[in-house]
Amino acid sequence: MSSSMQEPTFLILTALAERRLHGYGVIQEVAALSEDRVSLRPGTLYGALDRLAGQGLVVADGQEVVDGRLRRYYRLTDTGHAALADEAARLARRACAALTRLRLRPAGGQP
């Protein structure tokens, strides 16, 4: 992925990085990952999943009915893993640069 990713997209991909999840699972995981700053609404989540599936980053992976409710699972594709790895590396470089500059700042700071 050439341009930088929106934060919700990054969080959704991260939520799915380790194992497959259903919609509700993704929403919970995204909330946890973002320290409750990002709470996805279902319409938005499925809109994003449609888009990511269209880009070949995410794919549906099985379904089951629990307590009368349909749960469809999603997982990352190989392309999805690669896109997330790229983006994570980019963010890490950026965070690293910020921390380095903060360390180099003179102890007293500017008046």
Next chain:
Amino acid sequence: VTARDRRRVLERRYRRWLVVYPPDYRRDRGDELAATLLDLAGPNRTRPLPGDVLDLLRRGLAVRVRYGLRGLADAWSCRRRGRSAAAVAHLTALIMTISVFLAPATLGYSCVQPEEGFGAPMMLDCHPQFGLLLAHGDLLAYRWLIPPLFITGLVMVVRRRAAAMVSALSLTGFVVLTANSLGTYYLPSAVASWLAAAWFEPTGASQVAGACGAPVPPGRG
């Protein structure tokens, strides 16, 4: 009232809002969306969260626009007019609705330019003259009802591709007519036509989705 009853009430209310999504999308994703909405709801909730409802309206409309555009592209590239007629009808109606907001000044709205205030040079204050519709009392005032009623009736009775085709033509014709003479009634007519087309859309969007009719799984593109 048991917890199960409350769930059922909430589910029914959420599902009512899911009709903003195209029927095909709903068939594929409706159960899953409803399940996720219910998973998120607290145990005592019986009314949908307004924020969730707004979100559904926004996303549902976006999916409808996407399906409509895809149907139009399909009709254009493959000339499969029979199969794409519904999508085209749908899109035409949607364009009518949207164009109301884009070109009010050319369509017989009463417009004035505010003389002061933030951004005044770029603003037109436009009002579709709904007042006329009620005050005159003559039947001509209700002519805006003709196209949507026509389409609704046709699609309900026939429910075939031919009906969708005719509705597409009538909508297109109506755009031309309204631009000249019926500008005042354009807005209600456009909205009503779009609702009629969207509601009774006879051909599923997935059937017209792929290039030259190859079925495409929902969520692609």
